[in-house]
Amino acid sequence: MSVQKPSIPKGTRDFGPAVVARRNYIFGVIRPVFEKFGYAPLETPTMENLSVLTGKYGDEGDQLLFKIVNSGDFAKDVTADDLAAGSKKILPKIAEKGLRYDLTVPFARYVVMNRGTLTFPFKRYQIQPVWRADRPQRGRYREFYQCDADVVGTDSLLCEAEIVLMMSEVLNTLGLTEHTIKINHRRVLGAFYQALSGEGTETDLFVAIDKLDKIGREGVSNELLERGFSAGAIDTLFQLLTVEGGFGEKLQRLQAAFAQAGVPTEADGQYKGLQELRQVQEILQGFGFTQFDHLEFDPTLARGLSYYTGCIFEIKINNVNMGSVSGGGRYDNLTGSFGLPGVSGVGFSFGVDRLYDCLDELNLFPEGAAAITRCLVANFDADSMAGMLPVLRQLREANVPSELYPESTKLAKQFKYADAKGIPFVLLQGSEERAARQFKLKDLRTGQEQQLSLEDVIQLLTNGN
Structure with a gap:
C-alpha cells in the first residue's frame, strides 16, 4: 500500500x-x-442555495463562487445536449448549493x-x-x-x-x-x-x-x-x-x-x-x-x-x-x-x-497573546503531584489558565516545555518550600524567582503581570 x-x-x-x-x-x-x-x-450556514448567491456580486463574483455538487449520482440528469451547450447549462443540474462568498x-x-x-x-x-x-x-x-x-x-x-x-x-x-x-x-x-x-x-x-x-x-x-x-x-x-x-x-x-x-x-x-x-x-x-x-x-x-x-x-x-x-x-x-x-x-x-x-x-501582538497557559505547575515526583493537584484546582478557580506537567521528570525538561509553549510562569514546591508552606514562582521572561504563599501567587498571576 x-x-x-x-x-x-x-x-x-x-x-x-x-x-x-x-x-x-x-x-x-x-x-x-x-x-x-x-x-x-x-x-448563518456554511452553504447557501446557489440561487441566493448568484447575481449578487457581479459577473466576476459569480465566477469565484465555490459550487457544491449534489450528493449521489450528481450527473444523472445531464444529457449529451447539455454537455454540448457548456457549463452554464450543466451547472443547475449538478449543483444546487455553494459555499458562502461573504456574510x-x-x-x-x-x-x-x-x-x-x-x-x-x-x-x-x-x-x-x-x-x-x-x-x-x-x-x-x-x-x-x-x-x-x-x-x-x-x-x-x-x-x-x-x-x-x-x-x-x-x-x-x-x-x-x-x-x-x-x-x-x-x-x-x-x-x-x-x-x-x-x-x-x-x-x-x-x-x-x-x-x-x-x-x-x-x-x-x-x-x-x-x-x-x-x-x-x-x-x-x-x-x-x-x-x-x-x-x-x-x-x-x-x-x-x-x-x-x-x-x-x-x-x-x-x-x-x-x-x-x-x-x-x-x-x-x-x-x-x-x-x-x-x-x-x-x-x-x-x-x-x-x-x-x-x-x-x-x-x-x-x-x-x-x-x-x-x-x-x-x-x-x-x-x-x-x-x-x-x-x-x-x-x-x-x-x-x-x-x-x-x-x-509590525510585531504588534502583545506579549503572551500566543500563549494559552499562564502557569505551569512543576511535577517532582508522585508525592509532589498529589500535593499539587489542590493547588492546580485553586489556580483554575481563580481563572489562572494552568496545567500540571503530567510526568515526574527532570525540571530542565519541564522548563523547556514551558518555554516552547510561551508559558510565562512555572510554579514549584520542593521539600524545603513544602515544609515552609511556600512556593517558588519563576518568571521565565525575566528569570526572576520569588518565594510566595499560594495566596500571593494567585494575586500576582491574576493582576496581569
Missing part, C-alpha cells in the same frame, strides 16, 4: 495553537467594539426569512469564514474569516458615522495607528460619469477607476480609451479625481467642479453624494471624533461589489504593503432580490487574515 503525502487545498491553511490564540486576540478586540455599538451576534448576502436572506420576528433597525455582527475561488497570493486566500457588522431598516447617516468610529476604535486598540479610513459615495461616482457627457458606460468607468491604485493613471486611461471614452473625457475625469485638500475642502471643490461641468443637482440644489458625506463629517464632529487626519474622502474609491448604492468604505494600513483590511458600504435594496424591497442597510467587514498579517509584520 502506497503512502499518500498529506496536503491541503491551495489558498487554505492550518492554524496551530499559537496562531489560533493570536487570531482569538483579534476577535477579542473586535467583538466588544461591535457589542458596545449595539450589534448582536448572528451565524452580507446571507444576512440579507436571513432578514427576509425572519422579518416578522425582528425589531428594526436590526443590528447584527457575524464572525465566520467565507470562501472564494480566487488566485491565492499574499494576503488573499480561498478560505478566510470576515467580521461583519451591518444594520438594516434605517437610512440614517448616523450608521455610516458609527462605522467610522468602530473602524477607528478597533484599529487603534490593535495598535494599527498608521491607517487611513477611505470613504466615498456611489452618487459621487455617478456624478463623474455625468460630467463626461454620457460616454461609455458607468460600469466600465467604475471598474477602471477601481484599478487606479494598481495600474496607475496611464493604465486606467488606456483601459477607458479601449472602452470608448475620448481623451478629452479622460482628462476631465482626472481633473475631478485629483482634487486636493482636507475632507471638507475636497467636498467643496467637487461641488464647484460638478456645477461647472453641468452635472444636475437634486431639488435642493445639492449633490446628494457630497451632501451625505458632509453630513457624516458633521455627525463625527458632533460626537467628538478627533482623528480626521486618518479619515480621507477618496473620490477614486469604487468598491467592486455591485450592490453598494451610497457611502462606501475601505481601510488601508499605510506602513504595510497590503491590500485593504476592511471595506463596506450602504446597499439600499439588497433584500429586494429576496422579495423585500425598500429596506436600506449599511455595513462593513474586517478581513481578519489581513489584520493578522499586518500585526505580525
Whole structure:
C-alpha cells in the first residue's frame, strides 16, 4: 500500500495553537467594539442555495463562487445536449448549493426569512469564514474569516458615522495607528460619469477607476480609451479625481467642479453624494471624533461589489504593503432580490487574515497573546503531584489558565516545555518550600524567582503581570 503525502487545498491553511490564540486576540478586540455599538451576534450556514448567491456580486463574483455538487449520482440528469451547450447549462443540474462568498448576502436572506420576528433597525455582527475561488497570493486566500457588522431598516447617516468610529476604535486598540479610513459615495461616482457627457458606460468607468491604485493613471486611461471614452473625457475625469485638500475642502471643490461641468443637482440644489458625506463629517464632529487626519474622502474609491448604492468604505494600513483590511458600504435594496424591497442597510467587514498579517509584520501582538497557559505547575515526583493537584484546582478557580506537567521528570525538561509553549510562569514546591508552606514562582521572561504563599501567587498571576 502506497503512502499518500498529506496536503491541503491551495489558498487554505492550518492554524496551530499559537496562531489560533493570536487570531482569538483579534476577535477579542473586535467583538466588544461591535457589542458596545449595539450589534448582536448572528451565524448563518456554511452553504447557501446557489440561487441566493448568484447575481449578487457581479459577473466576476459569480465566477469565484465555490459550487457544491449534489450528493449521489450528481450527473444523472445531464444529457449529451447539455454537455454540448457548456457549463452554464450543466451547472443547475449538478449543483444546487455553494459555499458562502461573504456574510452580507446571507444576512440579507436571513432578514427576509425572519422579518416578522425582528425589531428594526436590526443590528447584527457575524464572525465566520467565507470562501472564494480566487488566485491565492499574499494576503488573499480561498478560505478566510470576515467580521461583519451591518444594520438594516434605517437610512440614517448616523450608521455610516458609527462605522467610522468602530473602524477607528478597533484599529487603534490593535495598535494599527498608521491607517487611513477611505470613504466615498456611489452618487459621487455617478456624478463623474455625468460630467463626461454620457460616454461609455458607468460600469466600465467604475471598474477602471477601481484599478487606479494598481495600474496607475496611464493604465486606467488606456483601459477607458479601449472602452470608448475620448481623451478629452479622460482628462476631465482626472481633473475631478485629483482634487486636493482636507475632507471638507475636497467636498467643496467637487461641488464647484460638478456645477461647472453641468452635472444636475437634486431639488435642493445639492449633490446628494457630497451632501451625505458632509453630513457624516458633521455627525463625527458632533460626537467628538478627533482623528480626521486618518479619515480621507477618496473620490477614486469604487468598491467592486455591485450592490453598494451610497457611502462606501475601505481601510488601508499605510506602513504595510497590503491590500485593504476592511471595506463596506450602504446597499439600499439588497433584500429586494429576496422579495423585500425598500429596506436600506449599511455595513462593513474586517478581513481578519489581513489584520493578522499586518500585526505580525509590525510585531504588534502583545506579549503572551500566543500563549494559552499562564502557569505551569512543576511535577517532582508522585508525592509532589498529589500535593499539587489542590493547588492546580485553586489556580483554575481563580481563572489562572494552568496545567500540571503530567510526568515526574527532570525540571530542565519541564522548563523547556514551558518555554516552547510561551508559558510565562512555572510554579514549584520542593521539600524545603513544602515544609515552609511556600512556593517558588519563576518568571521565565525575566528569570526572576520569588518565594510566595499560594495566596500571593494567585494575586500576582491574576493582576496581569
